[in-house]
Structure formats: C-alpha cells, structure tokens
Amino acid sequence: MIPQDTIGKIFDAADIVEVIGDFIHLKKSGSNFKGLSPFANEKTPSFMVSPGKRIFKDFSSGKGGNVVTFLMEHEHLSYPEALKWLASKYNIEIIEKEETEDQLKEKHQREALYLAHQFANEFFKLSLKESDEGKSIGLSYLKKRGYHLKTIDEFELGYSPDNYSALENKAKEANYSLETLKKAGLIKENEKGNYDFFRGRIIFPIHNITGRIIGFGGRTLRKDTKVAKYFNSPESEIYNKSNVLYGLFQSKNEIIKNDCCFLVEGYTDVISLHHNGIKNTVSSSGTSLTEGQIRLIKRFTNNVVILYDSDPAGISASFRGVDMLLKTGLNVKVVLFPTGEDPDSYANQVSNEDLKLYLEDNQIDFISFKTNHLLEKTKNDPVNISKTINEIIVSISIIPDAVSRSVYIKKTAQVFEMDEQLLINEVQKKLRSKGATTTVVPVSAKSTLPSKPFEKGIKHDLVEQEKDLIRLMLNYGARSIPLEIRNESEESIEEYPLAQYIIEEILTDKLSYSNEKYQLVFDEFLEGLQKGLILNEQHFSQNNDLTGLVADLTTTENTLSYNWKKKHQIHTNLESERLKQAAHQSVYIFKLRVTENLILEKQQFLKNLESSESYESILEEIKELIKVRNIFADELGIIVTQ
Secondary structure, eight states: OOOHHHHHHHHHHOOHHHHHHTTSOOEEETTEEEEOOSSSOOSSOOEEEETTTTEEEETTTOOEEOHHHHHHHHSOOOHHHHHHHHHHHTTOOOOOSSOOHHHHHHHHHHHHHHHHHHHHHHHHHHHHHHSHHIIIIIIHHHHHTTOOHHHHHHTTOEEEOSOTTHHHHHHHHTTOOHHHHHHTTSEEEETTEEEETTTTEEEEEEEOTTSOEEEEEEEEOOOOTTSOSEEEOOOOSSOOGGGOOBTHHHHHHHHHHHTOEEEESSHHHHHHHHHTTOOSEEEOTTSOOOHHHHHHHHTTOSEEEEOOOSSHHHHHHHHHHHHHHHHTTOEEEEOOOSTTOOHHHHHTTSOHHHHHHHHHHTOEEHHHHHHHHHHTTTTTOHHHHHHHHHHHHHHHHTOSOHHHHHHHHHHHHHHHTOOHHHHHHHHHHHHHHTTOOOOOOOTTOOOOSOOOOOOSSOOOOOHHHHHHHHHHHHHHTTSEEEEEEEOSSOEEEEEEEHHHHHHHHHHHTTOOOSSHHHHHHHHHHHHHHHTTOOOOHHHHHTOTTTHHHHHHHHOOSOOOOHHHHHTTOOOOOOGGGSHHHHHHHHHHHHHHHHHHHHHHHHHHHHHTOOOSTTHHHHHHHHHHHHHHHHHHHHHHTOOOOO
C-alpha cells in the first residue's frame, strides 16, 4: 500500500502538461493546452489540458480526470501502477507500508526475477546482432521471413547461442544469482550439470502490459522432429501465462485506436501481421484461450476478430474461443484463411493493402462460421442438422446481452428457415437451466404492454439541478458574493464564499442529493468548511473516484478570445461576472423542483388513500407545500399555476 503522503508528493510533482505531452502533441490555447484526442479519431482538436486545475478533458470521448486517470485510461494501468509510473518519472521513492518480512522477501524475489529476465534479454539481443552465430543463423532467418530491423527491435527479438553455458557464464561475470536464473527457467539442471534452456533458439521476449519482460518463447531452427519446435518459460511469481497476451504491450494503443483486437495463436503470427500493418494483434502464446486473457482484451475493446488456422485444430480452437469470448459479452467475428494458410504465411504472401482488404472482407459472425463448418459434416442428415442448431443455441444462450441474443436468434431462424419462436423457447430453456432470469424477446416483436395513462403531474429529475450546484461550488467555491444579512435592528451587506452560501441554503431546508457522487462532493465541502477551509477542484482531482466528475464540471471546450473584449470591444455577460445571480438562481430552482416533487408525491398518495382519516391532514400539507413552492417561484420570477 502506497502511503497517502507519498501519493500527495507524486501529485505535487507531476506536471500534467509534461506527462500528457509525452503521449500527445499539445499546443497552447489561452491558459490551457489543446491537442487531438488519443481516445477517438478526430481532425479538430478537442482534447483540453488545464495546468492550473491539473485536469484533462476529452470532449470527443467524454473522458476526463487527473494525470493518474490519464495514465490509467491511455496506458491501461491500475491505480497503483500509474502512481508508480509517475514516481519513477519524477524520482520519488515509494516505500510501501505495512509490509511484513515475508512480503518484503517476496517483493525482492519478484524484482530479482524482473532483473534476471532483463539481463537475459540484453544478452539474447546482443547475441543475435553481434555474434557470428547469431548473425548467420538467427538474424538471417528473421530477415528471410521479411522482418526489418525496426520490427526486430520493437519486439526485442534475440538469439540464444547453441552452447550449454553461454548465458550461465555471462551471468556469473555479472554476478547474477544462478538460483534466480533457474527459477526463471533460463538455466536448467540435469545429471551432467547446468545448461542453458533456450540454447540454439530464436528468442521471443514476453512483455507484461507495462513493458517489463516476464518470460520468453524460444523457436528451434533445427529440422529434427524429435526436438520441440517451441520452448516456453515456466510460470513464476511474475509470469502467469493465463493472464498474459503476447504482443499486447506493442499493440494496445492500436487496439484502442481501431476499437478492435485481432486474436491469433502464435508469436510469428503477431509479428508478421504487425510487420505488415495490422498492429492491433495479440496472441494467446500457443496456449488455449483463458478467461484472464479475455479480461485483458476487454480492458481495451469489446470487438474481437479471431484469426486462427484453417486446419481442423485451428477450427476447433476457434470454436472454443468463440464461446468463451461470447460469454464475456464481447462482439466476436472470425476470419478463415485459404486452405493450407495461416495468418503468418498469408501475411507474407500478399501486400499490406491486400491483407487489410482480406481481413475486412472475410469477417463473418459466429453463426455463419459455425453453420458453414458444422453443416459440411451433416451431409443433409436431419439428425446432424439438429445437432448443429443445438450447438448454435448453446452459443447464443451464453451471450449475456438480451438484445444481442435476440439478433442472433433472428439470424439463425433465417439461415435454417425455422420458426423464430421455437428458437426463443430453446434458448429460454438453456437460460433457465443456468439459473438465468433474463428473457428473450424477438427483435421483430411489437410491444403488447399497455401504454401508461397520461399524467398531468410529472416528477422532476433533479440530477441536472444537483449537477449545476456542484459545478458552481467547484468552479467558484472560494469566490465571494455580496449577501444581505438581516438582523433584528439592521440590515448589512456581507461577502460570503459562494460554496458557503450554497451549503447553508441546502442545509437550512434539510435537503440532500440523489446522486451519490454529488452528495460526496457536497459532504467534503461541508467538512472543509467546518475546518475553516474552502476546497477547490484541485483537492477533488486527487480523488480517483471523483476526478472524472471534476473534469466534466470544470472544463469547457472553448475559451473566449482575448481580442473579443480588448480589441473588438465586444462585451459578453459571463457567469463569473454574475455569480450572485447564478448561485441564487441555481439554489432556488433546486428548491422549487424538490418542492414540486413533494407536492406530486402527496397528491398521488391522496389519490390512493383508502381511509378518509388522514385526508384532511395530507391536504393541509399539500397546501403548505404549495405556499413554499410559490415563495421559491417568486424568488425566481416564475409564475406557477395550481
């Protein structure tokens, strides 16, 4: 756990313009900075950074927050990871508290593993590019596959010399622990002694989401069929293959940009597609797709296209992958390559443009995919056709979204020329067997529900009024407004902080907010006021639960030109110049709407009242509320009717 004072130091040190400027080109725009959104495709810049408020707001995607929020959104880091990233950038030492001896030992072991992997990776890269063996065997092989040095460097490809102790000897020279190297699976031991596990192989480093190396894949270039084509690192404290996607570190920004992830099986599939312009590609690294890997994909996009081999094993893997992806609510499509081809081989046969077009033109939904391949085996056998339909029903039933299920039911009915209601009933059976309570409604079905009768009184949604009050407090809370103070003997004008005025008005009438986040902001303002403090947006921007809200309420896309008033003598009625009026109006509109809702509730209760005993008292309450409503309306200059 990172101590709060350390978090404060990190926020104090972090320059939001500098940090975001590492990822986006920003230009000065008045007191703010502006650039193109990293979260949406746009031609006109709408991404705003406010150095004074220490927040950003992206008007294209709606995202906003502080410097930590940006790193979490853009780099898809967790909150602690983002803090550690900033701490590293600004040379702030993080000493996490409440760590036991065992925790510290584990931490040191993990770090030792990271360092061992980094050391080995540097050794493999040098061996590839500088040793005679590496250049003649490893580098020449990669170049034959068409990989440029840029691609080789981006994926940090390497070569392990065909020598029993090359890495071990280098590690001894550098004083690295052999035990740590063994734990990492880089060095193995048999009856003859130690040996380099990956010797004589092309090396594919496996990165975690932040770019640290956590494992390796090694491909042999020998023709010996008795030798495994690929070796992979064993699992360790830092490497769990079920929670890792090969190529994600290199592709994550492209996945976000394209809102789509291409999923392949192997290392070379990823590299070949990436090399040929399809950079939003990841791999399950030769393992069966896992739930952990799917959760990783879902952090970046909801759209997945499976690119597996067209052989029986690839088709079977596709079937398993489709159902697992559907279960998590992802939108799934499949692309199959011509017979005998896989993503790697096909990518190296066609131009980048042809590859892109092929992937665009040959995407099919999972129903078409399953139907096409399962029906090939049926030979018009009714029993087998029935089995095919049942398999598709199973896939539809695991989709969590009811609307999506309905769409696929409709398509299945059309493909097999079946009654749609029959399919709905079968999907319902599957859902009930799983304990689901969700129903399936056909897309084409018309509503049979009776329409609600017209009601004269309509209850107000108070969220907009609540939002406006919080917006004023965040933007102008410390600004003073003149208020008339009436005592028994005299009247006086006193300057009140705007936040204090709003808080006192809300508390006087014992009001609260329906929106939890607005209430939380209000409570913090109140707590600060009780300590003699008027909080500002910077205070809230450090709260990761509130930073997006603060960005929304304190940032505007457009700023008024300096020349507007000074040069052209054009004057505008800015809110900041009429704060008393703005605050007064916002407070009393809120009070008016709350009162109108109370009146409506009482009237509805009166209609449904079965006993006449309470009738008069409730009627009296309504009359009193109407009087209060009229007072609020008069304050606003609004004429209301009974």
